[in-house]
Every structure is written in C-alpha cells, then in structure tokens.
Amino acid sequence: MSHRAYIGGLPAGVRVSHQPRKDRPNSRFHGRVEAPGRLCAEPGCAQPGEFRAPLLGDRRPSDHPPEYRWLCLDHVRAFNAGYNFFSGMSPDEIHAAQRPFAGWERETRAFNATGGADRPPRWADFSDPLDAIGARWRQAMPAERKDGKPLSGKDREALRTLALEVDADRMALRRRYSELVRKYHPDRNGGDRSHEGALQQVIEAYQQLKASPAFA
Known part of the structure; x- marks a missing residue:
C-alpha cells in the first residue's frame, strides 16, 4: 500500500493561492465600459x-441611433441569453427582415472619375475661411481645359510625359515635341x-495627343 505525504490536510506539492477571487471582470473584458456611480438598470x-x-421594443427608424441601457455582467448575460431580435x-x-438583401435597398454613392474620391459637398453648406475643404477637392479633381475640350486619361498621361499644361494648344505640342x-x-x-526609351515615350505621347479632340 502506497503512502502520500500530507501537509496541513493537502497532498504534498499542492499549492494554495492566497490571491482574492475577482467577482468582477477586469477592464479589458469584452464590452465592459466603466463609469463610477452608474448602477445596473435592472430593478433592485x-x-x-x-x-x-x-x-426592448425599440423600433425607431434606422437613421436614428438606438437607445441603450446599462446592465451588470450577470444581467447582461441573462439578457443576451433571452434576446430575440x-x-x-x-x-x-x-x-422582410430575413430577406437576403435586407438592409441594402438604400442608394449608395458611386465612384466617379476622381480616382475613387467622393463627390464634393455643396460649398454653400460650409464655412471654409482657411480653404481647407476647397484645397482638398481642387487637389483631388483633375484640372480641366479652359476651352472645355475633353481630356481622356491617356491624354493626361501623355501631357505629363511631355511636361505640358492641360491648356496647351497644338502649336505648343509641336514645339515641345521637337525640343x-x-x-x-x-x-x-x-x-x-x-535615351531611346525616353524618346519612344515622347513619340507615343505625341501621337496620342495629336489624335486627341483637345488638339484638333
């Protein structure tokens, strides 16, 4: 028959923790928001x-934030266990709420030609004394020609290759090409x-712009 040594009523090697048991979750517990003095909303x-x-029963329109109440850990667990949407x-x-496309009926803003940037806001709705908003949109929106002639993406790339302004005319194009x-x-x-690679890029850019409606 084997014998085991006991110390103070416990088997040898067994340690007893003297740390007090935590009745409340620590501050990193998921979803916990501390607020001294705020009590659980459950009566009593x-x-x-x-x-x-x-x-419960809050069915306000989706464009309004929902109302909430604050519960202790035990009561929020009980609430979650019995919650029925x-x-x-x-x-x-x-x-209607169970349809696969429920919630997707509202129109979303489409991307535009500014490379994915949203459409600019109506300037009448803003006071912009430091030109912070206007500067952002001028930077995002591509420059347009003063004569109103359209420029394609390839046209703009060719202008950058030749280091020409968007308002350059056919004479400026020929002069820059010759240079x-x-x-x-x-x-x-x-x-x-x-420099043959750079020369080829210059020739291609010139051919692109020469055939563009903006330089017709």
Whole structure:
C-alpha cells in the first residue's frame, strides 16, 4: 500500500493561492465600459452598470441611433441569453427582415472619375475661411481645359510625359515635341542610344495627343 505525504490536510506539492477571487471582470473584458456611480438598470440590482444592452421594443427608424441601457455582467448575460431580435414583429416584418438583401435597398454613392474620391459637398453648406475643404477637392479633381475640350486619361498621361499644361494648344505640342526629340535622339547625342526609351515615350505621347479632340 502506497503512502502520500500530507501537509496541513493537502497532498504534498499542492499549492494554495492566497490571491482574492475577482467577482468582477477586469477592464479589458469584452464590452465592459466603466463609469463610477452608474448602477445596473435592472430593478433592485446594486451592481455597477458596465455593459450596454438595447431597449426592448425599440423600433425607431434606422437613421436614428438606438437607445441603450446599462446592465451588470450577470444581467447582461441573462439578457443576451433571452434576446430575440424578432420579438414584437409581425410575420410580414419578420419575413422582410430575413430577406437576403435586407438592409441594402438604400442608394449608395458611386465612384466617379476622381480616382475613387467622393463627390464634393455643396460649398454653400460650409464655412471654409482657411480653404481647407476647397484645397482638398481642387487637389483631388483633375484640372480641366479652359476651352472645355475633353481630356481622356491617356491624354493626361501623355501631357505629363511631355511636361505640358492641360491648356496647351497644338502649336505648343509641336514645339515641345521637337525640343524633346532633339534632346533624346541619338544623332543629337553623339550616337548615345541610352535615351531611346525616353524618346519612344515622347513619340507615343505625341501621337496620342495629336489624335486627341483637345488638339484638333
């Protein structure tokens, strides 16, 4: 028969923790919001109200924030265990809420030609003395020609290649093209062919803009 040594009524090697047991979750407990002096909303409960729960029967329009009450840990657990989203709804309302596309009926703003930026707000709705809002949208919106002629994305890329302004005319285009050809052509650089890649980009940009309606 084997024997085990006991110390103070416990098997040897067993340690007893003298740390006090925590009755409340620590501050990192999920969903806990401390507020000294706020009690649980459950009648007769004197525990701190640290967990938010929606009011039952709150069916206000979706463009209004829902109302909440604050409960202690035990009462919010009991609330979560018995919560029924469809409580108080008619069969038709339940069916409508269960549709696969429920909640997606509202129109969303489409992306536009500004590279994904939202449409600018109506300036009459804002006071912008430091031009903070206007500067942002001027930076996001691509510059337009004063003569109203349209520029495609490829046109704008070609203008950047040739370092031309958006309002450049056909004469400015030809002049800039001649300057860059002389700069990069091997015959003007003692046979140096290291600039052939840049020269090809210049030629392609010129061909793009020459056929563009903005330079017609």
